[in-house]
Amino acid sequence: MIQALVIDDQEINCILVKGLLENFFPDRIRPYATSNLAEALELITTLQPELLFLDISMPEMDGFELLQHVRKQQKAEVIFVTAHDAFALDAFDHQAIGYITKPIVSEKFVRTVSRAIELIHQKTNTGLVETLKKAIITSGNNQDKRITLTSQKGLTFVDPAHILYCESSGNYTTFFLVNREQIVVSKQIGSFVSKLESHSIIRVHDRYLVNLQHVTSYIRGNGGLLVLINGKEVPVSVRRKNDLLHFFDE
Incomplete structure (x- = not known):
């Protein structure tokens, strides 16, 4: 209260x-x-x-x-x-x-x-998150490798490897996990780009971040489509297509 x-x-x-x-x-x-x-x-x-x-x-x-x-x-x-x-x-x-x-x-x-x-x-949740992060790092376990997602339900600590993709809806971002769980966070998707790209989760569209470790195929097109392990098809924007293909070439 x-x-x-x-x-x-x-x-x-x-x-x-x-x-x-x-x-x-x-x-x-x-x-x-x-x-x-x-x-x-x-x-x-x-x-x-x-x-x-x-x-x-x-x-x-x-x-x-x-x-x-x-x-x-x-x-x-x-x-x-x-x-x-x-x-x-x-x-x-x-x-x-x-x-x-x-x-x-x-x-x-x-x-x-x-x-x-x-x-x-x-503000309250941000303070709690920082406190928990410090406690996790101090404890010396590996939980600090996880990211913290703040939703209306509370805090969820997620291993980036378990993220399939993220979808933007205005000021909200929904995280779709491999266990079919969905977590809605009241932050714009852009705020997660730098945090997730080191985990092979990259922006392929203004509305989507995709974990490339869970991509099964790429369908050619104007921008194209990425098909994920659960069958989800995620659009690729034209301006991000070349960067994506370059990543696959590497």
Whole structure:
């Protein structure tokens, strides 16, 4: 559960945003709210919230000043919720991940908060991955030869030799393994190219990476097709065809 804190000098706005969080994200966010600055500063220290909802125009300390104070203690993600749209550029200069104007439109609210949740989980998983990698290397076993894939289910450690191919779909990449398992990762396929090419897994198309150790044949064509051991036919782009054939010649 993500700890979230709503700070607004108008209590009715605190109640509204807290209620929206409880209604739309009951299993993902634990929200707290306050309209009192002193209490807000205390809650920031005790709760260490990962997500802040800040008003900008507040009498004792505006949202930007409060954010500067918060970031002396921690790095929380921030969504500004304000009646004015004139501060949007300033908000993003302060590295806010969302800017919602009042009256709040629920659809935009849900989209913005969902994006914040995904970002926070990615940061958390990245930290966990690095910790696990260090532990694996320190332990002296051979698990560090595997790659780590982060999906909604958690972390999966995969031997590159067990990867058949990877397929891109926008900002997501699906890994297809020899045991027929599929792992969907919320990263673009390009981020895996340099990591996998030393394992003979190369990019043959804008949408595909293929493990050449599992290729049974190449069908000639404009770009051609690679046939894998499971019968899957993967297209080869015209501009990558010569590089692929050169690899086979070697």
